[in-house]
Amino acid sequence: MPRAEGVFSVSGGCVLAGHxxxxxxxRRDICTVGRWLYERGYIVACEGNLxxxxxxxxxxTTPTCMNKGMLFPEDLVVIDTEGRHLSGERRASSExxxxxxxxxxRPDVMAVCHAHPATATGFAAAGRALDQALLPEVIIGLxxxxxxxxxxxxxxxxxxxxxxxxxxxxxxxxxxxxAVTCGPDLLTAFFRMETIEHCAKIVLAAxxxxxxxxxSSREVAKLMASRARYAVTPPPGGGAELPVTSxxxxxxxxxxxxxxxxxxxxxxxAIRKDRARR
Ligand SMILES: [Zn+2]
Numbered sequence: 001m002p003r004a005e006g007v008f009s010v011s012g013g014c015v016l017a018g019h020x021x022x023x024x025x026x027r028r029d030i031c032t033v034g035r036w037l038y039e040r041g042y043i044v045a046c047e048g049n050l051x052x053x054x055x056x057x058x059x060x061t062t063p064t065c066m067n068k069g070m071l072f073p074e075d076l077v078v079i080d081t082e083g084r085h086l087s088g089e090r091r092a093s094s095e096x097x098x099x100x101x102x103x104x105x106r107p108d109v110m111a112v113c114h115a116h117p118a119t120a121t122g123f124a125a126a127g128r129a130l131d132q133a134l135l136p137e138v139i140i141g142l143x144x145x146x147x148x149x150x151x152x153x154x155x156x157x158x159x160x161x162x163x164x165x166x167x168x169x170x171x172x173x174x175x176x177x178x179a180v181t182c183g184p185d186l187l188t189a190f191f192r193m194e195t196i197e198h199c200a201k202i203v204l205a206a207x208x209x210x211x212x213x214x215x216s217s218r219e220v221a222k223l224m225a226s227r228a229r230y231a232v233t234p235p236p237g238g239g240a241e242l243p244v245t246s247x248x249x250x251x252x253x254x255x256x257x258x259x260x261x262x263x264x265x266x267x268x269x270a271i272r273k274d275r276a277r278r
Contacts, residue, residue, distance in 0.1 A: 019052070019110045019185040026052045026060055026186075027073035033113070033190045034062060038069020042115040042193060048178075051099045052111045052186055057081060059103065063090030094154030101159045102182045105166045108236060111186040116178035117197035119204060123147075124173040130199050133215040133243040134206065138199045139223045140230055142171050143240025145196055150175035167237030171196050184233075214246040 013036070015029045030050050037043045037050075048068050051061035059079050062068050066075060077088035083100055085091065099112040123130060129147035133139060148165055151157035158174070165172055171181045171192045181192035206212040215223075220242055227234065234240065 015187050015190075017185060017187050023054055023060065024073065026054065027076050029186050030060065030062060030076060031071045031073055033186055034068035034071050036190065037113075037115050037193070038067065040117075040194075040197075042117040042197065043068055044116075048113075048115040049093045049095050049099070050111070050113055050186065050189075051096065053103055053109070054078075058086060059096070059099065061092050061096055061099065063088065064093040066090065097154060097156065097159050098162060098180060101162055102166055102180075105163070106182065106236065108184060108233075109182040110184050111189040112180065112182045113186070113189040113193050114178065114180045115193055117193065117200070119200040120145075120173060120196045121178045123200050123203075124178065125176050127175065129173060130196065130203060131243050132203070132212065133217075133220050133245045134212055135199060135202060136215075136223050138195060139215075139220055139243055140227055140232055141195060142192065143169070143224075143234070144243035145169070145171050145173055145179075145199065146241070147173045147175055150177070153177060168235050169240050170235055214244065214248075217242070217245040217247050220245050 013032060015032050021029070030052065033050055034048075037048055042048065046065050046067055049062045049064075050068065051059050054060055057080075059081065061077050061079060062071060063075050063077050075088075075090060077090055077092045078086045079092050079096065080086055081100060081103060083092070083096055095114060098114060102109045102112050120130070124147060127147065130138070130145040131147075132144075138145070146165060146169060149161050151161045162172065162174075162180075170183065171179065173179050173196070179193060179196050181189045181196065183189035183192060203212065224242070
């Protein structure tokens with residue numbers, strides 16, 4: 001196929017599950033998933049990056065400064081686990097540091113997906129995790145999606161901020177930045193990115209429609225117990241922290257929020273009662 005400016009790369013839209021593929025299949029998969037991310041608006045311009053761990057341990061990844069929805073297999077870059085360039089005419093993104101952290105800490109991870117899906121990134125920019133027990137699919141698949149504190153993209157500081165989460169979660173929000181997911185194959189990592197964005201949209205819709213009704217810890221325990229039935233393998237760090245449930249919120253009921261006027265009224269009433277007693 002002749003290459004022309006702005007022409008979409010790999011045709012077709014099929015990525016098979018599983019990771020037992022040769023390098024050329026992984027190259028096509030990365031181009032296809034890149035196009036899916038772009039078509040869904042999870043990335044624009046030159047944002048985002050994808051990678052897979054090849055059978056010999058090298059990392060195949062998207063190049064920097066290119067639209068990930070318009071890649072050709074030969075645009076991809078191969079690096080080693082230290083981030084050193086091995087082959088490919090282009091350069092890998094500095095954000096690859098984040099991917100390498102997953103590969104180093106998680107032998108089970110074979111693919112990493114980083115994008116800036118608008119609604120989920122809106123939560124990340126508002127300082128909000130997607131940590132409420134609202135949607136069974138999210139609870140079963142991911143537990144919850146915590147928010148990693150802000151650090152400059154592509155720096156060791158961001159890796160430091162991520163490190164405590166990597167062994168415990170498969171999907172993370174990055175404050176004022178975007179989201180990152182991992183998986184045993186690229187399709188799973190992509191699905192997890194879709195789940196994050198879908199969850200963020202539903203939370204916003206629930207908040208617009210009324211007050212979101214959280215599930216109880218009893219219901220969450222039942223969902224967690226059903227993980228095996230859905231062939232969900234929790235992260236090796238002992239499983240994701242449980243989401244905030246309706247009764248977790250009750251535990252916080254010891255805390256009371258009052259408006260200034262209400263507080264003044266309570267104080268006045270207490271003073272009045274005290275005077276009446278004397
Ligand atoms: Zn980014």
